[in-house]
Amino acid sequence: MKFNFDCSENLEALLVETARSLDEFEGGFEPQIRQADERFGDFQANGVLPRAKKIGKNPREMAQRIIDSLPATEDWEVSLAGPGFINFKLSPDFLLRWVRAFDQPEKIAVSALGQEPKKIVIDFSSPNTAKQMHVGHIRSTIIGESLARLMIFCGHKVIRDNHLGDWGTQFGILLYAIKRENVSLDQLGEDPIAELENLYRKGTAWTKEDESSLEKARKELVELQAGNPENLELWKKIKEISMDSFDAIYEMLGVRFDFAHGESFYRDRVNQVYDSLLEHEICEENEGALVVFHPEHKRFAKQPFIIRKKDGASNYATTDLATLSYRQEEWEAEQIIYVTDGRQRDHFEQLFLTSRKWFKAEKRAIPELSHVWFGTILGEDNKAIKTRDGQPVKLADLLNEAIERASRMVIEKNPELTEDEVTRRAKVIGLGAVKYADLSQDRTLDYAFSWEKLLAMQGNTAPYLQYAVARISSIFRKMADGTTSTIEEARPPQTPHERTLARKLLFFPLALSQTRRDLKPHFLCTYLYELATDFSSFYNHDKVMVEDRPTQGLRILLCLRTKTFLCAGLEILGIETLEKM
RNA sequence: GCGGGAGUAGCUCAGCUGGAUAGAGCAACGGCCUUCUAAGCCGUAGGUCCUGGGUUCGAAUCCCAGCUCCCGCGCCA
Incomplete structure (x- = not known):
């Protein structure tokens, strides 16, 4: 079947359409498609429960009726769970097709609009x-x-x-x-x-x-x-x-x-x-x-x-x-x-x-x-930083300190670099860290100023995301000898880490629409961090440069898409990336 | 006084607007570099989701009451 960039929309449409023919769902049905816990599937529909409550029927029976009425497909497995959840587990083949399809930021952007330009x-x-x-x-x-x-x-x-x-x-x-x-x-x-x-x-x-x-x-x-x-x-x-x-x-x-x-x-x-x-x-x-x-x-x-x-x-x-x-x-x-x-x-x-x-x-x-x-x-004592009395940290000083710390880090990892190259990288890394520290937490929360927090470079930070990008770039550099597989040769995801990463890629559109709905960038940050985490895990378990061409093809494809999504997301956050760190 | 925010692991925070066994990072402890960058990966430990009621199949999330902290409320922006 055909599918959207945001394939939760496809599932939603499908369920609405299916429910239309069932008596219990007369007067419309809101499926409430959510991202599911990976143990249960990829997406879940919660909407049957409130519906059943409203009309006083058994939710499991109602959910089962929907499941029975769904058209047969190879694209996912459907199952009934708990009090009346409908779980969808996408097939490896579907995951592969989706990941293959969304190859350009432009395609993502067009799909992400979802409304008239304003x-x-x-x-x-x-x-x-x-x-x-x-x-x-x-x-x-x-x-x-x-x-x-x-x-x-x-x-x-x-x-x-x-x-x-x-x-x-x-x-x-x-x-x-x-x-x-x-x-x-x-x-x-x-x-x-x-x-x-x-x-x-x-x-x-x-x-x-x-x-x-x-x-x-x-x-x-x-x-x-x-x-x-x-x-x-x-x-x-x-x-x-x-x-x-x-x-x-x-x-x-x-x-x-x-x-x-x-x-x-x-x-x-x-x-x-x-x-x-x-x-x-x-x-x-x-x-x-x-x-x-x-x-x-x-x-x-x-x-x-x-x-x-x-x-x-x-x-x-x-x-x-x-x-x-x-x-x-x-x-x-x-x-x-x-x-x-x-x-x-x-x-x-x-x-x-x-x-x-x-x-x-x-x-x-x-x-x-x-x-x-x-x-x-x-400030230190839980009161707002003020210009008049105390001397708040100057923004220029903060940014320079961030670059300075990043410089030390870059030199430590790459003692052979020229001064210019160190500075170039340090700016991307240090400034990225500061921006991300601010963007990654819910904007409505107060926070205490802390050098440690704003300049952190481990864990849930911009450098971690940039590092994932740099590692992918490194793989591509090493593969540039012409013997590599093409993504057309790719087989469907099989290993747990391949699957987890592919599935996470699928959730990018959800993160975008969530961010846009509330105008809260931290939703995007959370997603990008999870994507980078799943990539890092994949990277440590499944080697990309392997003999088997279909396997290599898939892994290259996953790397390509991860890089595209990470870069697109970081670009939206105003954070630059590097080919080498 | 009125109104608005906030209270989740030792610390900093997520928790998709009511869903399944509450998750990350940092700090702690234990493993993993002759293999694509160890800014990384894997694991262990860590919880009265401020307190007490209520609503229902189901509550960190919703309603009520209370506690603590922060903010705004007549000529600043």
Whole structure:
């Protein structure tokens, strides 16, 4: 029979079709196809049990009736088990045909789409200018980039937008400090961004000390927002310095943006937001500020969404509304994904509620809005890493340390390599390790910052996956003498390790759709790790370069597909691979 | 106070949205390199899934109550 990339879809369709002719399943049947424990089979259908409960019949009898009605096939064995599970054990021949079929990433990508391509804006990274990126910025950057790659892989059109915090309150203090110290932004020395940060720190201290400094800092901000040329010039310069330092990080991480429209980009659009929301009576004046309440919501009926402060200034709620409007109007976004810290969940919930009302009033199509939030990185004592007091680890330092450690490892394993080659490999390995450490755990969980964790290279880590790829590549290098079998000669999988690996390959589409459904890259990580584990086990038990041509053919095929899937998966995670490690 | 997260092996975490005997990594212990890269493989040990009820064929997962930790809640982002 013909089969899909995701062959659980075939089984599901088959069961639905079969159930249609049986009385007990009148009114539809959801088979609930799941990956099965290997002891029982490859896939299992759990759906009979809830169905039987609903109509008060014996689940085993019902399951048996389905099994009896299934068309005969050589492709799998069906069996009844436990209280009413239906187990499918795929035949070796079927496994072989499936593994043979999906040979190109392009084929996988096409099959993985499963829906119409959409235009998706992904809003991620978004650091504040005038400060260095620290470890707290890693999550949005890494997760956002990975989701962008996932969506592109699945055939969507993606716009990456870095929504810089370049118009906030911090500029009042910074401008004040610059003027008070009388520094020239062109002469900040080797590390200008660090100097800016020092100035900011000094400024903060001063404004805390006395009222008049605070007042002066506020005034600088007002001047800036009013368009004072001197302040605007300084602001521009600060942004340039900041972008240079960000770009260095993005370069290392392999992250690119289509746009970096910061908050400042929308500063002339906030008045439209006020006007329109007032006109449609979505917002109201309250205690001098302009706010939005949502009476239908249990909490936001009382908790306001402040879109204009009582001093008349805009805030991030305003710019976020203006931004959303722009993205729909100019970019025709059909979905917007915001990748931010989980502490902003209230904000985004309010933003989404407000936007839906607003767009409805203006009779505009509202994009699908997704807040992809992640947990906080905590310091030693279980409190969030903060910029102000403690000195969080700088992102650049973390990445350099990762490369450094990987270098030592590479040199230890390959003392003969040139310095350049060591560095090249160390970057792939070290940066891969850091990215994977973040991506491989559920994004909604907080985690404590730990060098040991972020830089680990054994076990469930990127280097382990990269190592599997390198070993496969090594096999292919050794076989490049023309005497090798072709995959057309391959026999079906027989040994336990061949079978386990082939079966795991089959689950790749499930991992992809799971990852896409929840926008959680750790599902993909878990799958890739299991795939690499099954490969490593296979590698240690079944030699590829054997005399028997059908055996060799199969094993080459398994290696080829494992490599393709691992590379495709790692590419989605933003992690590079190496031919040699 | 209101709302939201979290609690699973010594440590760090998975657990496919209610399925079969709860799984990995690290750390510990014992094996495996004259054979395709030992960043690896094989094995041993390790559990009150926070506690107590409930729902049902079946609960780490769902409902209720309680304990502990974290976060958000009027002009920061």
